[in-house]
Amino acid sequence: MSQRASAFLQERAxxxxxxxxxxxxxxxxxxxxxxxxxxxRHHDKRRLDGDEWRAVIDDLRELGTLNVTLxxxxxxxxxxxxxxxxxVRSRAMTFxxxxxGSLVTDDVARRLAELRPVAVELSLHGARPETHDRTTATPxxxxxxxxxxxxxKRHAVPTILKTPLTRINEHxxxxxxxxxxxxxxxxxxxxxxxxxxxxxxGPLQFSMTREGFxxxxxLLARRNQIPTSHRTPxxxxxxxxxxTLAVDPEGFVYPCPQWRKSSLGNVRETRLLHLWKSxxxxxxxxxxxxKANDALLAAGGPMARFPFCPAVAQERTGxxxxxxxxxxxxxxxxxxxxxxxxxxx
Amino acid sequence: MRxxxxxxxxVVDGEGVIVDLPRRCMLGLSPSAAFIWSxxxxxxxxxxxxxxxxxxxxxxxxxQADVRGFLGLLRERGFVVAS
Numbered sequence: 001m002s003q004r005a006s007a008f009l010q011e012r013a014x015x016x017x018x019x020x021x022x023x024x025x026x027x028x029x030x031x032x033x034x035x036x037x038x039x040x041r042h043h044d045k046r047r048l049d050g051d052e053w054r055a056v057i058d059d060l061r062e063l064g065t066l067n068v069t070l071x072x073x074x075x076x077x078x079x080x081x082x083x084x085x086x087x088v089r090s091r092a093m094t095f096x097x098x099x100x101g102s103l104v105t106d107d108v109a110r111r112l113a114e115l116r117p118v119a120v121e122l123s124l125h126g127a128r129p130e131t132h133d134r135t136t137a138t139p140x141x142x143x144x145x146x147x148x149x150x151x152x153k154r155h156a157v158p159t160i161l162k163t164p165l166t167r168i169n170e171h172x173x174x175x176x177x178x179x180x181x182x183x184x185x186x187x188x189x190x191x192x193x194x195x196x197x198x199x200x201x202g203p204l205q206f207s208m209t210r211e212g213f214x215x216x217x218x219l220l221a222r223r224n225q226i227p228t229s230h231r232t233p234x235x236x237x238x239x240x241x242x243x244t245l246a247v248d249p250e251g252f253v254y255p256c257p258q259w260r261k262s263s264l265g266n267v268r269e270t271r272l273l274h275l276w277k278s279x280x281x282x283x284x285x286x287x288x289x290x291k292a293n294d295a296l297l298a299a300g301g302p303m304a305r306f307p308f309c310p311a312v313a314q315e316r317t318g319x320x321x322x323x324x325x326x327x328x329x330x331x332x333x334x335x336x337x338x339x340x341x342x343x344x345x
Numbered sequence: 346m347r348x349x350x351x352x353x354x355x356v357v358d359g360e361g362v363i364v365d366l367p368r369r370c371m372l373g374l375s376p377s378a379a380f381i382w383s384x385x386x387x388x389x390x391x392x393x394x395x396x397x398x399x400x401x402x403x404x405x406x407x408x409q410a411d412v413r414g415f416l417g418l419l420r421e422r423g424f425v426v427a428s
Contacts, residue, residue: 005371009362018357064357066364094353094364116351116366158369 009066013243014236017286018064019276021239023246023257024053025071026078032100033137034125036166036206039073040198047249050080052267054087056247059272061091067118071098073249076108085115094118101148102141109151120152121160124187126168127175135168149185162188170212173219191216191330195315197248197260213330217337224341226334227307237293237308241286245276255285258311261320288320295321306331346416347386347428356383363424377401381415385425390416 013020027047028039048056060068068088075081076099088095097112101122104112112120122145125135132142152159161180163169169176173189180187191213193203208216220226229237236242241255245264248254253264253275264279276282292310296303303323310320317324323331348354353364361379363372374382380400384393390412398408419425 005362005373008373009371012357012360016358064355066353066355066362089350089353092348092352092354094366118364118366 010239010243013064014239016064017242017282019060019245020065020243021067021069022060022065022244023069023071024056024084025073025246025248026053026075026081026084027073027249029077030072030074030100031077031102031138032074032141034123035135035137035168036164036193036203038194038196038203040196040200042073044249047078048247048251048267050083050087052251053080053084056267056272057084057087057091057093059267059276061093062273063276066093068093068095069098070095074100074103076103082111082115085112085117089115096121098122099148100136100141100145101152102144104148104151106151106154109148109155109157112152113155113157117157119158119160121162121188122149124161124163124176124180125166127172127179131169131172135166149183160186160188162190164190164193165208165212165216166193166206167209167212168206170208170215173212173215177219189216189219192309192312194258194312199260199315201315207326210329210333213333214337217330217334218340220334221337221341226338228305229307231293231297231304233294233297234290235293236286236289237296237310238289240289240310241282241284242289247272255282256311258309259285259314260311261314291321296323299323301328302331302335303328306334346390346420346425348382349424349426352424354382365422365424377411378415381412382419385416385419 009020028041028044030042070085075097085095096118097120099120099122126132129142133139149159163176177187191208193207195201196203217226239256240259244256246254246257247267251267253267253272254260255264262281264275264281288310292308296308308323308327313324313327314320316326351366353366355362356379359376359379361374361382363374377397380397381393384396394409394412395405397412398405416425
């Protein structure tokens with residue numbers, strides 16, 4: 001997609017508080033048990049059914065959403081997953097599917113191809129089966145992932161691999177890059193693990209080591225891909241409460257995929273349309289995005305130009321406006337790598 | 346005529362964007378183009394032109410020419426198809 005058109009769209013959406021992107025978590029159910037998973041459980045108490053998701057999708061259309069991401073749990077375990085995807089497409093929105101790949105048979109890949117997703121994204125947790133399977137706590141999951149990828153390739157479905165980096169797989173970073181290059185599949189890396197959605201910090205014990213972060217940012221520096229935020233006085237840190245929203249499997253709505261401190265309400269009680277337009281929680285969250293921008297600029301240092309997630313900071317320290325030690329450590333590692341690449345050291 | 350099913354699009358506050366999924370690119374729509382686009386599925390060419398003339402305060406013959414020209418471009422690109 002054109003970067004300029006995307007930036008223009010994002011800027012207009014920020015001004016209008018138009019939720020351009022929505023994350024729909026179809027289910028907590030999953031057939032894998034990734035050790036750092038942010039979901040609070042692996043079963044649903046009372047998940048939304050196909051009709052309820054269709055009502056959500058109708059309201060998203062009316063609110064101005066263009067891009068929908070479907071995730072879980074493992075979204076393909078939802079019995080009406082394809083109906084939900086078809087509803088998104090029939091309302092002329094794009095969708096992206098996050099799946100572990102284990103349920104992607106040839107038939108599933110063919111049906112996905114017909115719906116034209118922007119991308120199907122799957123996680124690669126290691127270059128070697130033992131590393132991947134240890135991370136997912138599911139024997140055979142590495143092979144299952146690659147069977148799914150192969151089926152998607154056969155049906156020409158746009159596919160992206162991505163790795164949440166952890167201290168379990170950080171030593172295989174270069175091998176994973178080489179593997180995905182060999183397979184010719186676009187590849188993204190993510191260094192940030194988060195608390196579980198219920199606030200449990202358990203996943204953070206798997207965060208990369210200091211050496212892992214250094215290796216990761218050195219790789220990004222070599223590729224000129226170190227993330228940067230261009231903050232301006234009076235601007236906003238991110239789309240929190242303005243351009244993004246999330247709906248969990250049981251219908252609770254949040255002002256961005258990460259922000260779980262407070263919900264706008266539940267779509268079973270109030271239409272999404274009204275929740276978005278009238279919720280004080282959304283307005284408070286949007287205000288956090290303003291305050292974080294100004295606080296980071298005032299503090300200066302590497303965080304002034306490094307991406308910051310208020311929701312993650314909120315989970316870590318209870319303060320969504322100022323950088324927490326982990327954000328700072330990442331920003332410093334990125335800065336060192338940037339300088340190292342510039343000076344050839 | 347109708348909008349091709351392999352596109353995504355959105356029009357908000359008179360501004361629009363089309364995502365061409367097969368070609369993997371995005372196109373912006375000017376306010377008058379967004380006006381025409383958002384009526385393709387529900388109105389005839391003549392109705393769209395009459396509405397455009399009223400909404401943008403232009404004479405009807407110019408509106409008809411604009412709508413015809415824009416729809417022709419959209420057909421060429423495969424963005425609208427016969428219903």
